Every structure is written in C-alpha cells, then in structure tokens.
Amino acid sequence: MAFFSRTPPDSSIMEGICSGGAERRHCERQLYEKYAYLIREGTRKHNLSEHDSSIAYSDAVLTVIEHLVAERFQGRSELKTYLYQIFSNKCVDLIRRNTTNKAQVHRSEGLNDALNLLPDEARTVVQELVLQQDMDLLRHRLRSLGEKCQRILWAWGEGYKDDEIATQLDYQSAAVAKTSRLRCLEKLRELYHMGSKTK
Numbered sequence: 001m002a003f004f005s006r007t008p009p010d011s012s013i014m015e016g017i018c019s020g021g022a023e024r025r026h027c028e029r030q031l032y033e034k035y036a037y038l039i040r041e042g043t044r045k046h047n048l049s050e051h052d053s054s055i056a057y058s059d060a061v062l063t064v065i066e067h068l069v070a071e072r073f074q075g076r077s078e079l080k081t082y083l084y085q086i087f088s089n090k091c092v093d094l095i096r097r098n099t100t101n102k103a104q105v106h107r108s109e110g111l112n113d114a115l116n117l118l119p120d121e122a123r124t125v126v127q128e129l130v131l132q133q134d135m136d137l138l139r140h141r142l143r144s145l146g147e148k149c150q151r152i153l154w155a156w157g158e159g160y161k162d163d164e165i166a167t168q169l170d171y172q173s174a175a176v177a178k179t180s181r182l183r184c185l186e187k188l189r190e191l192y193h194m195g196s197k198t199k
Helices: 010-019 021-034 038-045 050-069 079-117 120-145 147-157 162-168 174-197
Strands: none
Touching: 010 021, 010 050, 010 079, 021 050, 021 174, 038 050, 038 079, 050 079, 050 174, 120 147, 120 174, 147 162, 147 174, 162 174
16 A cells, blocks of 8 residues: 555655755655665675765765756656666776775875884974875865865864764755765865876
C-alpha cells in the first residue's frame, strides 16, 4: 500500500527543489538521503575511500540541483540514472586527481628527510617557518573561495560538527551543511592542486 512508502517520488522532489524557499531545502535533503547508498557504490566500484566517495556524491547532488533549477535536466532519463552518471564522472575525476597527486607525497617525504638532518634547534625553526608558510597559503586559498566557504571551513577546522555548523550558519540541516562543507573542501583541494602545477 502507498502509505508504507516513506520515500517521496522523484517527481515531487524535483518539483520541490524548483519551487524554492524552505520547500527547496527540504527536498534537497530528501534527494541527498534517498540516493546516499551510492556512496557505498563508489567505494566498491571505483575503489575510493568512503571520504572521497562522499565528496563525489555530495558534489554530484549539488550539480543535479543546479541543473534542475536551471532547467538543464530534460527528463530523458530517470533522475536516479542522471545522478548516477554525474556521480560516476565525479568518481573518475577524483581517481585521476588522486593519481596525479601521488607525486606530491614523495616531495613532502623529501622535506621530512631533510629536516631530520638538521640540528634540533634549526629543525624547530624551519618547521615553524614551514607551518607559518602553510598557514599563510591556507588563508590565501580560503579567501579566494568566498565568505561562505571560509566560515564553514573555519568552523569545521575548529572542531564544530555538521549539526552545530548548520545551526550557527543557518543551514537547513546537518546533511545540507555537510554537503556544502565537502564541496568547499573539494574546491580548496582543487586550488592546492592548481597551485602545485604552477610550481
């Protein structure tokens, strides 16, 4: 019987997202939660960590929402199929990015080896300088993300949980705050990746 089904049909989710306001935020959360099992699919099929698969899924959901609002989704496939295709592309992008970033791990290991050769006092000074440089770079990267991402990432960096961030920064729910946070983190990661290419 119909009343046993607690999951709303895609048509009502899409309609709610396009209607805007509080209804849109509610339906965005429904969309995220309805197909969140795809995160496990990403870990299994694409051999991603749960964290990376979650980032890819969150970004895919946000992309679908943008396409619905901009009327780019033509309805030629089911919403789930459309979301899954975008999610798969995001997973492949992450795999490529992770493969490219492996070279950077070796560079940081080289720095650690060099630090171990320094006397203790010099090592401490150099480590402080490196840390300061990293913090300056982080602040610079965050500024280029915009105020909203800055606020959510600083709050997360200070140990606030997603439900606390949702309350502080006026997100509809912890799930929406998490989706926004993961997207901001992904943008930050891309900025670092672009910066390393120019060196």
